[in-house]
Amino acid sequence: QKEVEQNSGPLSVPEGAIASLNCTYSDRVSQSFFWYRQYSGKSPELIMSIYSNGDKEDGRFTAQLNKASQYVSLLIRDSQPSDSATYLCAVIKTSYDKVIFGPGTSLSVIP
Amino acid sequence: DVKVTQSSRYLVKRTGEKVFLECVQDMDHENMFWYRQDPGLGLRLIYFSYDVKMKEKGDIPEGYSVSREKKERFSLILESASTNQTSMYLCASSLRGLREQYFGPGTRLTVT
Numbered sequence: 001q002k003e004v005e006q007n008s009g010p011l012s013v014p015e016g017a018i019a020s021l022n023c024t025y026s027d028r029v030s031q032s033f034f035w036y037r038q039y040s041g042k043s044p045e046l047i048m049s050i051y052s053n054g055d056k057e058d059g060r061f062t063a064q065l066n067k068a069s070q071y072v073s074l075l076i077r078d079s080q081p082s083d084s085a086t087y088l089c090a091v092i093k094t095s096y097d098k099v100i101f102g103p104g105t106s107l108s109v110i111p
Numbered sequence: 112d113v114k115v116t117q118s119s120r121y122l123v124k125r126t127g128e129k130v131f132l133e134c135v136q137d138m139d140h141e142n143m144f145w146y147r148q149d150p151g152l153g154l155r156l157i158y159f160s161y162d163v164k165m166k167e168k169g170d171i172p173e174g175y176s177v178s179r180e181k182k183e184r185f186s187l188i189l190e191s192a193s194t195n196q197t198s199m200y201l202c203a204s205s206l207r208g209l210r211e212q213y214f215g216p217g218t219r220l221t222v223t
Contacts, residue, residue: 034211043201043214044154089152089213098144098169099212101154 003027004091004102014106019076023089026070032092033072037040038104039085049073070106079109114138115215117202123221132218134202141183141207145169145177148217154201160185163209170208192222215218 005024013019021035031086032051048063050056050072062075072091076083082107089102118133119207134143144159146169157171158177166177174196178186189196200220203212 032210043217045174046211046213049211097157098156103153 002103002104003100004089006087006089006105006110008045008103011104011105012110013079015079015081015109016078016109019058019079019083019109021074021076021087021089021107022071023073023102024071025089025091025100027091028067028070030067030070032089033063034090034099035061035063035074036088036090036101037083037085044088047097049069076107077086079107081109083107083111084109115204115213116203117200117215117218119218120216121219122190123222123223124192125192125223128189128192128222130192130220130222132187132189132200132202132220134185134187134212134215135183136204136215137183138204138213139182140213141157142205142210143179144203144205145175145185145204145219146188147171147196148201148219149198156200157187189205192220194222196218196220197222 003026032098035048037047038044048064050065060077064073086106088104090102115136117156143159146154155171160179176188201217203216205212
């Protein structure tokens, strides 16, 4: 079992819809969780971080964390074509641990 | 804003050459990282550093070495470049602890 898993996609949603991206992790001691967006040919860009159970909202983005079920998700409301990118889930277990990245989910928002 | 810069965006080297990739961050971050990213393989950690003169091997350190003489600068060295080291190389930095990473723009290295 991989440490961090994501559906590779591609996930296609129409413009204006809600895009839902999911990530599961294997190690229960994981403490910090991040979502990065990566446009083709560009470097990853941090869009959300979440550290405790529940929801965290930032504009059109909502991160959801459920430590008991070991999953973290990212919701993008009112999806725009400019949201089309690969989204990487990342997890840190403890201080001084390296970040574990998932393989990424490709999102395509259709105008 | 955090700024992470890398010495080159594109680099072409010949097999057997010694290659230096440099990364500089301006936010006084303790942690610095080098990754390579290849289609279908995702981000793979090569080396990381938690402090000046400290280094730790990542998942794929073979064929690479690193140097961190100053807090803001982290260098990746390919001792003898090979064609299988053709890749996108990404540098990142973060504050100490369970903190988010900030990436540089990347260096696309081609070894011929």
